[in-house]
Structure formats: structure tokens, C-alpha cells
Amino acid sequence: MAFAENLLAVLPEVVILTSAALILIVDLFIDDERRHITYWLTQLALLIAACVTLKTTQLDIVKAFHNMVVDDMLADLLRMTSFVAVSLMLFYSRSYLLARGLFRGETFVLTLFVLLGIQVIISGNSFLTLYLGVELMSLSLYALVALEKERSGPAEASMKYFVLGALASGVLLYGMSMVYGATGTLDIDLVARAILAKQGNSLLLTFGLVFVVSGVAFKLGVVPYHMWIPDVYDGAPTAITLLIGTAPEFAGFALTLRLLSGALQGLAIDWQGMLIILSLLSMVLGNVVAIAQSSIKRMLAYSTIAHMGFMLMGFLAADLNGYSAAMFYTVTYVLTSLVSFGMIMVLSRIGFEADRLDDFKGLNQRSPWWAFIMLLVMFSLAGIPPTVGFYAKFTVIEAAINAGFLWLAVVAVVTSLIGAFYYLRIVRLMYFEDPVDRSPLETRADARTLLSANGLLLLLLGILPQPLMGICVIALTQSNFL
Amino acid sequence: MAPYLSLAVWVPIVAGLVALAIGRDREPAPVRWVALVGAVAGFLVTIPLYTHFDATTSAMQFVELAEWIPRFGIHYHLGVDGISVLFILLNSFITVLVVWAGWEVITTRVAQYMGAFLIQSGLINGVFCALDGILFYFFFEAMLIPMYLIIGVWGGPNRMYAAIKFFLYTLVGSLLTLVALIYLYSVSDSFEILDWYQVPLALKTQVLLFVAFFLAFAVKVPMWPVHTWLPDAHVEAPTGGSVVLAAITLKVGAYGFVRFVLPILPDASRYLAGFVITLSLIAVIYIGFVALVQDDMKKLIAYSSISHMGFVTLGFFLFSQLGVEGGLAQMISHGFVSAALFLCVGVMYDRLHSRLISDYGGVVNTMPKFAAFMMLFAMANSGLPATSGFVGEFLVVLASIKVNFWLGFLAATIMILGAAYTLWMYKRVIFGAVANSGVASMPDLNRREFWLLALVALAILAMGVWPKPFIDVMHVSVADLLAHVAKTKL
Numbered sequence: 001m002a003f004a005e006n007l008l009a010v011l012p013e014v015v016i017l018t019s020a021a022l023i024l025i026v027d028l029f030i031d032d033e034r035r036h037i038t039y040w041l042t043q044l045a046l047l048i049a050a051c052v053t054l055k056t057t058q059l060d061i062v063k064a065f066h067n068m069v070v071d072d073m074l075a076d077l078l079r080m081t082s083f084v085a086v087s088l089m090l091f092y093s094r095s096y097l098l099a100r101g102l103f104r105g106e107t108f109v110l111t112l113f114v115l116l117g118i119q120v121i122i123s124g125n126s127f128l129t130l131y132l133g134v135e136l137m138s139l140s141l142y143a144l145v146a147l148e149k150e151r152s153g154p155a156e157a158s159m160k161y162f163v164l165g166a167l168a169s170g171v172l173l174y175g176m177s178m179v180y181g182a183t184g185t186l187d188i189d190l191v192a193r194a195i196l197a198k199q200g201n202s203l204l205l206t207f208g209l210v211f212v213v214s215g216v217a218f219k220l221g222v223v224p225y226h227m228w229i230p231d232v233y234d235g236a237p238t239a240i241t242l243l244i245g246t247a248p249e250f251a252g253f254a255l256t257l258r259l260l261s262g263a264l265q266g267l268a269i270d271w272q273g274m275l276i277i278l279s280l281l282s283m284v285l286g287n288v289v290a291i292a293q294s295s296i297k298r299m300l301a302y303s304t305i306a307h308m309g310f311m312l313m314g315f316l317a318a319d320l321n322g323y324s325a326a327m328f329y330t331v332t333y334v335l336t337s338l339v340s341f342g343m344i345m346v347l348s349r350i351g352f353e354a355d356r357l358d359d360f361k362g363l364n365q366r367s368p369w370w371a372f373i374m375l376l377v378m379f380s381l382a383g384i385p386p387t388v389g390f391y392a393k394f395t396v397i398e399a400a401i402n403a404g405f406l407w408l409a410v411v412a413v414v415t416s417l418i419g420a421f422y423y424l425r426i427v428r429l430m431y432f433e434d435p436v437d438r439s440p441l442e443t444r445a446d447a448r449t450l451l452s453a454n455g456l457l458l459l460l461l462g463i464l465p466q467p468l469m470g471i472c473v474i475a476l477t478q479s480n481f482l
Numbered sequence: 483m484a485p486y487l488s489l490a491v492w493v494p495i496v497a498g499l500v501a502l503a504i505g506r507d508r509e510p511a512p513v514r515w516v517a518l519v520g521a522v523a524g525f526l527v528t529i530p531l532y533t534h535f536d537a538t539t540s541a542m543q544f545v546e547l548a549e550w551i552p553r554f555g556i557h558y559h560l561g562v563d564g565i566s567v568l569f570i571l572l573n574s575f576i577t578v579l580v581v582w583a584g585w586e587v588i589t590t591r592v593a594q595y596m597g598a599f600l601i602q603s604g605l606i607n608g609v610f611c612a613l614d615g616i617l618f619y620f621f622f623e624a625m626l627i628p629m630y631l632i633i634g635v636w637g638g639p640n641r642m643y644a645a646i647k648f649f650l651y652t653l654v655g656s657l658l659t660l661v662a663l664i665y666l667y668s669v670s671d672s673f674e675i676l677d678w679y680q681v682p683l684a685l686k687t688q689v690l691l692f693v694a695f696f697l698a699f700a701v702k703v704p705m706w707p708v709h710t711w712l713p714d715a716h717v718e719a720p721t722g723g724s725v726v727l728a729a730i731t732l733k734v735g736a737y738g739f740v741r742f743v744l745p746i747l748p749d750a751s752r753y754l755a756g757f758v759i760t761l762s763l764i765a766v767i768y769i770g771f772v773a774l775v776q777d778d779m780k781k782l783i784a785y786s787s788i789s790h791m792g793f794v795t796l797g798f799f800l801f802s803q804l805g806v807e808g809g810l811a812q813m814i815s816h817g818f819v820s821a822a823l824f825l826c827v828g829v830m831y832d833r834l835h836s837r838l839i840s841d842y843g844g845v846v847n848t849m850p851k852f853a854a855f856m857m858l859f860a861m862a863n864s865g866l867p868a869t870s871g872f873v874g875e876f877l878v879v880l881a882s883i884k885v886n887f888w889l890g891f892l893a894a895t896i897m898i899l900g901a902a903y904t905l906w907m908y909k910r911v912i913f914g915a916v917a918n919s920g921v922a923s924m925p926d927l928n929r930r931e932f933w934l935l936a937l938v939a940l941a942i943l944a945m946g947v948w949p950k951p952f953i954d955v956m957h958v959s960v961a962d963l964l965a966h967v968a969k970t971k972l
Binding site for chain 1: 550551552553554591594616619620621623624626627630631634635641642645646649650653654657658660661664665667668
């Protein structure tokens with residue numbers, strides 16, 4: 001394969017990398033007043049990358065750089081969703097970043113590097129590529145969390161994130177090396193073939209699998225590898241929390257899919273058992289502990305843990321039905337997360353972080369529109385129709401029942417009942433109580449429009465979920481995850 | 483033919499959205515008119531459902547079928563038969579009353595109030611005409627949201643507790659129902675409710691599914707012992723909320739029994755009929771006694787509702803034409819009567835801001851017109867002949883006596899208990915000397931209130947005097963339902 005053809009497969013990555021480098025240089029030559037130039041350059045880079053992805057999308061699976069990367073429908077779709085997520089994150093957090101002195105070139109460049117890491121994971125077709133992607137994404141995120149120097153919270157959160165994250169990367173790498181030892185290759189296709197042909201030491205493989213699953217579970221943040229989530233979500237500036245809680249979920253999904261379903265499908269029986277435990281614990285612990293939180297960021301952190309447990313329930317069906325359910329779940333969850341953290345930033349202003357539940361008191365009287373949007377988010381997270389969260393829940397439960405895990409589905413609905421309790425509490429605060437803080441809510445026009453559209457999308461997809469469901473199935477089918 | 487069912491669902495929802503969109507807190511008048519026009523239009527579009535209804539067939543009528551989520555074979559499938567058609571009319575009628583009842587009473591956030599009721603009305607119509615399991619579930623769950631807000635925003639002092647209790651209780655049952663629906667899909671490869679009528683199921687499976695469905699619908703009805711959310715919700719909800727809760731929301735639970743449980747799980751239904759009948763009798767008798775000792779009028783009517791709804795489930799699980807028709811007639815009658823009683827309490831509450839029986843007395847002296855109306859409603863609640871309350875109760879008692887004399891005897895106690903608690907409350911509130919200066923200063927009904935109550939009174943008398951048009955619609959569909967129940971699916 002010619003070098004140019006190889007490059008074509010990773011063109012969106014090339015775009016992001018060159019723009020990151022370019023923005024880094026441009027940023028040196030402009031002063032603080034004109035920082036919006038680099039901001040818009042970043043948005044432009046995302047737009048170009050999205051256009052390039054759209055332009056180069058094809059139905060075939062293309063492997064490039066000696067099978068190190070793969071360019072399939074799944075990769076294209078997840079790239080697109082990541083671009084959208086990152087772009088929206090930048091739109092929503094502009095005022096927030098400005099107010100905290102974080103509206104800087106470093107923020108944009110590091111964000112682009114996070115995105116690049118995500119893209120590398122999404123299109124990785126070798127253990128090595130996946131690992132590199134994970135590290136690129138994680139290291140940039142550690143730095144982003146610590147970027148705010150005025151408060152001590154972010155530095156502490158970053159330290160915790162780094163220590164635990166490095167440990168998890170080590171575990172993941174260790175697992176990969178064991179699988180390499182058993183199969184003699186890092187190429188996902190060859191690993192899959194070797195396992196199906198029952199080559200290699202099965203004990204070594206199983207051990208490798210345990211470590212791989214642990215590493216993946218850490219990146220997803222499922223119990224018992226969830227400890228970093230509440231601390232990092234709470235400690236990081238909300239804009240960065242928004243970033244952590246959205247686009248990297250696509251990376252987590254892709255990582256799980258490429259590793260477990262791609263490389264280790266032959267061991268599905270083994271990892272299904274592990275995922276059941278992870279999923280079960282996450283749903284129970286996430287939902288129960290979330291009730292006790294008084295900080296909305298911590299509450300959403302535990303809610304994320306619970307939702308990742310739900311997402312894994314789709315995975316453990318280990319068939320197209322389950323994977324597409326998990327993918328639908330991830331996409332809709334990210335869409336919902338974008339609005340929930342976006343709303344926290346709407347309520348925040350200079351010197352004031354709206355991160356307590358009580359900050360949502362009486363929102364309906366302050367702004368009926370934002371209260372309505374947040375209402376949609378909460379009912380979507382709780383999985384109540386007519387919001388899209390219902391179909392997310394519906395698809396994973398359907399996948400689990402279809403795969404014969406009826407009891408797990410019953411446990412899942414019981415935990416989602418517990419979840420409904422704390423989501424409803426936010427609705428109660430917004431609608432039933434009087435506001436403490438009556439200061440007007442000011443948002444930029446672009447953020448306001450996009451956040452509203454994003455919120456209404458939860459309703460629209462809740463009424464017409466078929467297009468997104470269909471795309472998930474097509475992408476996975478075309479990419480050979482059957 | 484016009485898509486009447488879609489209109490019945492979407493006209494109120496669109497009107498509600500318009501009301502929300504144009505709503506300004508300072509100027510509530512336009513919103514009120516939009517809401518009233520929307521509600522009346524919503525009622526008018528349901529009238530052809532009755533006039534064009536063909537009572538000679540049990541097949542679904544006014545059917546609308548479109549692909550909705552092909553990924554799971556889910557359809558936008560609407561249709562009504564003799565069982566469901568009347569509830570759509572009832573719901574749309576009650577919506578008009580509710581909007582009108584809140585006319586001057588609701589002064590804060592009028593647009594949201596009207597919008598919530600209209601949207602809820604459309605969603606409830608959707609519940610009654612959905613023929614696809616997921617579409618049903620979609621409406622069934624979505625209708626919780628407006629009611630949660632109605633209780634929580636415009637309710638009484640303890641509204642937050644009542645609102646969350648209402649929501650979580652209902653959600654407990656309905657989440658297991660979702661699992662049951664998906665399970666039925668996995669065995670039949672279809673989400674069509676009518677397809678499920680034909681799916682063979684082992685008794686053990688049927689019993690488990692029965693439990694899942696039963697939880698959802700029993701909470702909604704509500705049956706003893708999962709009824710405790712209802713008194714709280716009723717007491718705290720604003721008048722309109724209480725009216726819709728009692729008149730319509732409770733019917734959704736009972737409707738679930740005849741649409742899902744009886745025909746899909748006939749063997750389990752017959753196997754567990756004794757259990758349901760026992761719970762129903764406990765509701766009728768025990769809750770009847772509980773109603774007797776209430777000192778809060780809304781609570782009393784709430785318990786009376788539980789008792790009357792116990793009669794409905796009793797009728798259904800006798801599996802006879804008389805019993806099921808009696809249950810359905812009782813549902814419609816109770817829709818009118820409970821709405822009327824809650825409106826009456828609302829009228830008094832607007833004047834004296836108290837729901838306690840002891841705060842009233844001798845109201846007849848200052849509000850004679852009101853006393854006359856309330857007399858009629860109290861009689862209807864006790865099941866007096868020539869009122870709608872008599873029809874259903876008589877049919878169900880007749881059906882029970884045919885099964886077993888003592889069953890009929892116990893069921894008939896509702897006539898005594900119902901009369902006891904309703905009339906005793908009426909006596910304490912309305913008759914006697916004027917109790918205090920508050921009562922002395924109560925003005926009689928204004929024109930709006932008069933016509934509001936007159937409208938319900940007409941409906942109650944019409945159904946009581948000439949129930950044939952109501953019952954005739956049901957005959958064939960009920961017979962078909964019973965044929966399904968009689969056929970084993972093992």
C-alpha cells in the first residue's frame with residue numbers, strides 16, 4: 001500500500017495534529033485580548049476534520065500502516081461524534097473559561113491532543129496503537145485538569161487522576177503483553193484468529209484478559225475501578241469535567257469494542273462473566289451513592305458510573321444487537337452529559353461555581369426555558385419517555401433479555417428506579433422550590449442556541465430514535481462486529 | 483376518514499405547547515383562552531369516535547398504523563374498541579372541565595399549569611388507544627411527568643413529598659412492566675399487543691408476567707395495599723390535579739388489566755383470580771371503613787375512590803359479561819362522580835382555604851345552589867338508582883351473586899359503606915347551623931362554577947337514567963375479551 005493511501009485512512013488525525021501544532025505556534029504571537037482567534041481556529045480545525053471525515057467515508061474496511069490502524073464506518077462515525085462533542089464543549093465553556101483565566105492557547109491545544117488520542121483509539125487496530133491512543137488522551141487530560149492554578153482542587157484532582165490513571169495504563173499494558181505472549185502478535189485480527197484457532201497458552205490468555213478488562217474498566221470508570229471519577233469530576237474545572245465526561249466515552253466504547261469484541265471475541269464466555277460483575281456493581285453502587293451527594297458534579301459523576309454499568313449490559317450480550325445497544329447508549333449518554341455540564345456552566349459566573357444541588361433551586365422562576373432543558377436532561381438520565389434516555393435503557397435491556405440475562409435486566413430496572421429518585425430531586429429543586437439566588441443568567445448567544453438545540457435533541461431523539469439506532473447498526477455491521 | 487385518534491392525542495398536546503409558548507405570567511388571559519379552545523377542540527375531535535363507532539364488531543376501529551422504530555418492529559399503531567373508546571371521550575371531557583375549573587383559581591404560572599394539563603390529556607388519550615406495547619409504555623410513563631409537576635408546583639404544603647411518592651410508586655410497577663413487554667417481544671418477535679393475545683405461554687411464565695404487569699396496574703388503580711400514594715397525592719394536588727388523578731389516571735390502571743393482563747395471560751388470570759378478588763374486597767370494605775373516619779374531605783374522597791376502584795377490579799376478575807361491563811361502567815361513572823366531588827371540594831376550598839370537615843357546617847344556608855349540586859354528587863357516589871353510580875355497582879353485585887352469594891353479599895356492602903361515609907360527610911359539611919363566620923361569608927356559586935357543576939351533573943344523570951348508549955358500545959368487545967380469557971394458552 002502506498003504511503004499516500006495509508007495517509008488517506010488517517011486524514012482526520014492528520015488534520016487535527018497539524019492544526020494543533022499550528023495553533024500552538026499562532027498562539028505565541030497573539031495577546032490575551034485576541035485569544036478568540038485561536039479559539040475560532042480550533043473550531044475551524046474541528047470543522048475541517050469533520051468535513052474530511054465525511055468526504056473520506058466509505059463502506060469498506062481499510063487497514064493502513066501494516067494493519068496498525070483501521071478506517072471503517074465505526075471509526076468514521078465515532079470520529080464525527082467526537083468532533084461534535086468537543087466542538088460543543090468549546091462553545092458551552094467559552095464564557096466559563098474566560099471567567100477563570102483558562103481561555104488560553106494551552107487549553108485549546110491540549111483539548112485537540114485529547115481528541116487526537118481519542119481518534120487514535122477509535123481507529124486502532126493493534127494493541128500498540130490502542131495503548132498509544134490511551135496514553136495520549138490520558139496525559140493531555142491530566143494536564144487539562146491541572147490547568148487552573150488559582151484553586152487547589154484541580155491540582156489535587158489531577159494528581160489523583162494521574163496516579164490512578166498511570167496504574168491503570170500499566171495494568172492494561174501488562175494484560176496486552178500477556179496476550180502478546182500467548183498469541184505472538186499485537187495485531188487485533190491476528191490475535192482474534194489465534195484465539196479462535198485455540199493457539200497459545202489458555203491460562204496466560206485468561207490472565208491477560210483479566211488485566212485487559214481491568215484496564216478498560218478503569219478508563220470507563222466502572223466499579224470497582226471508579227474511584228477516580230467523583231474526585232476528578234468534582235475537582236476539575238467544569239469545562240474540563242464536561243470534556244472528560246463526553247468525548248472520551250467514545251474512546252472508552254471503541255477501546256472496549258476493539259479489544260473485547262475485536263481481539264478477544266474467542267474468550268467472550270470469560271469476559272461476559274467479568275462484565276456482568278462490573279455492570280452489576282456499577283449500576284448498584286453508582287445509583288445508591290449518588291443519592292447521598294450534595295454536589296451536582298459528584299452526583300453526575302456517580303450517575304456516570306451507573307450509566308457505564310448500563311452501557312456494559314449491552315456489551316455483555318456479545319452480539320450485534322448488544323453492541324449497537326451499547327453504542328446507542330454511549331452516543332445518547334454523551335449528548336445528555338453535554339447538556340447537564342453545560343447547564344452548570346450557564347449557572348456559574350465569575351467567582352461563583354454552581355456546583356451544589358441547591359444552586360438549581362427555583363430555576364423555573366429564574367428562567368423557565370433553562371429549567372425545561374434541565375428537566376429534559378434529568379428525565380433522560382432517569383430513562384423516562386419521551387426523552388432519548390428511555391430508548392437507551394430500552395435497547396440495553398432488550399439486548400440483555402435477548403441474550404438470556406433476564407435477571408440482570410430486572411436488577412437494572414430496580415437500580416434505575418433508585419436513580420430516578422435523585423434525578424427527580426433536581427426537578428424538585430428547580431420547579432417546586434423558590435430561588436435563593438436571583439441573579440440573571442447570562443449566556444452567549446451561540447452557546448444559548450446550541451445548548452437549547454442540544455437539549456431539544458434529547459426530546460426529538462426520544463420521539464424519533466430510529467435514525468440514530470439505524471446508524472449504529474449499520475456502522476457496526478459494516479465494520480464487521482457481528 | 484380523518485385520523486381521529488391522532489387528533490385526539492395531538493390536538494391537546496399542540497394546544498399545550500402553544501399555551502406554554504405564548505405564556506406570560508403578567509397576562510394570563512390569552513393563555514386561558516388558548517387552553518380552553520384547545521381543550522374544547524380536543525373534545526370535539528373525539529366525538530366522531532363515538533358517532534362513527536361500529537358497536538357490532540370487536541375489531542379495532544379508527545386504526546392508524548405507521549412504522550415508528552423499524553429497528554425493533556415498533557409501530558405507531560392506534561386503534562380503539564368498545565372497551566377503550568369511551569375513556570378517550572371521558573378524558574377529553576374532563577380536560578375541558580379542568581381547564582375551566584382552573585380559570586380564575588390558578589394565578590401563578592398559568593401557562594405552565596394549562597400546558598401541563600393539556601399535554602397530559604393528549605398523553606392519556608395515547609395510553610387508551612395505543613396498540614403497540616412500546617407506544618403504550620411511552621404514553622404510560624410520559625404522563626407521569628406533567629402530573630409530577632402539577633402536584634409539586636401548584637400543590638399544598640406537603641406537595642414535594644406527595645409528588646415524589648406519586649412518581650416513585652408508579653415507576654416501581656411500570657419498570658417491571660417494561661421488562662415484561664421486552665420479554666413478550668423476545669418470545670413473539672413483535673410489539674403488537676394484539677399479537678400477544680395469541681402467543682402461547684407456560685403457566686409459570688404467565689404468572690411471572692402477571693406479577694410484573696400487576697404491580698404496574700395495581701399501583702395505578704390503586705389496589706390495597708399499594709394505594710398509600712393516592713391519599714397523599716390527592717390531598718396535596720390542586721383541584722384540577724385531583725380531578726384528573728381520580729377521574730382518569732386511576733382508570734389507566736384498570737384499563738391495563740383488560741388490555742394486557744386478562745387477554746395476554748388468561749391462565750394466570752384465572753389461576754390468580756381469587757387473589758385479586760380478595761384484594762379487591764379488602765379495598766371495598768376495609769378502605770370503605772377507612773374513608774368513614776377521615777376528617778379531611780379530599781382524603782375521604784380519595785379513599786372512596788380506592789374503594790370504588792376495588793369494585794372495578796372485582797368485576798373484571800369475575801370473568802363474566804356482567805362483571806366486566808359493570809366494572810367498565812363503574813370506571814366511567816366514577817370518572818364523572820369523583821371529578822364532581824373534587825370540584826365541589828375545590829369550590830369550598832377556594833372560599834375558605836380549608837379541606838377539614840370540621841371547619842364547615844351549615845353551608846346550605848349560604849350556598850343553596852351548591853348544596854343541591856353536591857347532594858346529587860353525594861347520592862351518585864353512594865350508588866343511588868337513576869345516577870350513574872348505580873349502573874356499575876348493580877351489574878358487578880349481580881355478577882358476584884351469580885358466582886357466590888357471600889361474594890355478592892360482601893361486594894354489596896359498598897352500597898352501605900359508600901352511603902355511610904358520603905352522606906355523613908355531606909351532613910356534617912352542608913347541614914346544621916352555620917358553623918362559623920367563615921362559612922357565613924361564603925358566596926354561592928358564580929356562573930362559571932354553576933355551569934361547570936351542571937355539566938357534570940347532566941352527565942351523571944344521563945348515564946344513570948339511560949345507560950344503554952354507554953353499555954351497548956362495550957357488548958361485543960367485552961364478549962370477545964371473555965372469549966380470549968376462556969381460551970387457554972398453555
